[in-house]
Amino acid sequence: MIKHLRSAADLDAATATLILDTAGEMAALAGREVKKLPTLRGRTVVNLFYEDSTRTRISFEAAAKRLSADVINFSAKGSSVSKGESLKDTALTLQAMGADAVVIRHPASGAPHRLAAWVDGSVVNAGDGTHEHPTQALLDAYTMRSRLGRLDGLRVAIVGDVLHSRVARSNVLLLTTLGAQVTLVGPPTLIPVDIAAALSPSTKVSYDLDSVLPDMDVVMMLRVQTERMQDSYFPSAREYSRRYGLDLARMRKMPEHAIVMHPGPMNRGMEIAPEVADSSRSTIVEQVANGVSARMAVLYLLLGGKA
């Protein structure tokens, strides 16, 4: 087993499949009255969050607690980080406290890689800048597999603000490792030139959402990340949603079995219409539930559990 999960590229097909299978076993636990396993008793998991988060943070906390680990939640707001403490000094503090795993979310791409050099425990990337979010990709893959039965050969469109999306990058890497065919869709200003070639040569790019929808098994909508935008990438929100928003009329162009995904948080009415987000084809709430199982599997396997 690998020691750290910094990038979806850390996972080969066998390791990724092992994590998904283990997540399946963890999910079975969620149906029980007592949702706890003693596996990580006596181990310490630190959640180190330098950026806002709802789902990911709660999910990692629930995952560690269900495995009986001691959980320490650290958020940069209200800590010595606001007094100017560096990531390295914070890392050395965690190291001194004996963290077995550090889950980190940070606005700087590459922060988990630096952290791994400073602590002895496992490092799990919970989102670094616009770079990667590997556990999101795992829970997304898990959701696709449980809804559609397979990943190999699955046709997946990832739609919208690819430029700023760590979710998109990790998904492309993981999904292609597992044999899916990914198409990135969005306005040219929000799809980095050569991204497909850089991440995986089999990935396609399209600027025309309507033309790709009939061929997809999965349509994953991305949040338009205005907080990361210094320039204007499209004329107006209205214009964006007219061309790249998933509304009911567009959803009807998808094959009958196809599902709609979104990592959350959503801009309802912008990239996704409320009727689509709340429809039976949407897996958005399921993704959140699966997130706990996927993160339990990751913590369990990284910290030395057997399959």
Ligand code: NCD
């Ligand atoms: C994503 C993130 O923070 O990268 N959300 C999440 O983890 N569920 C996507 C986003 O913020 O748009």
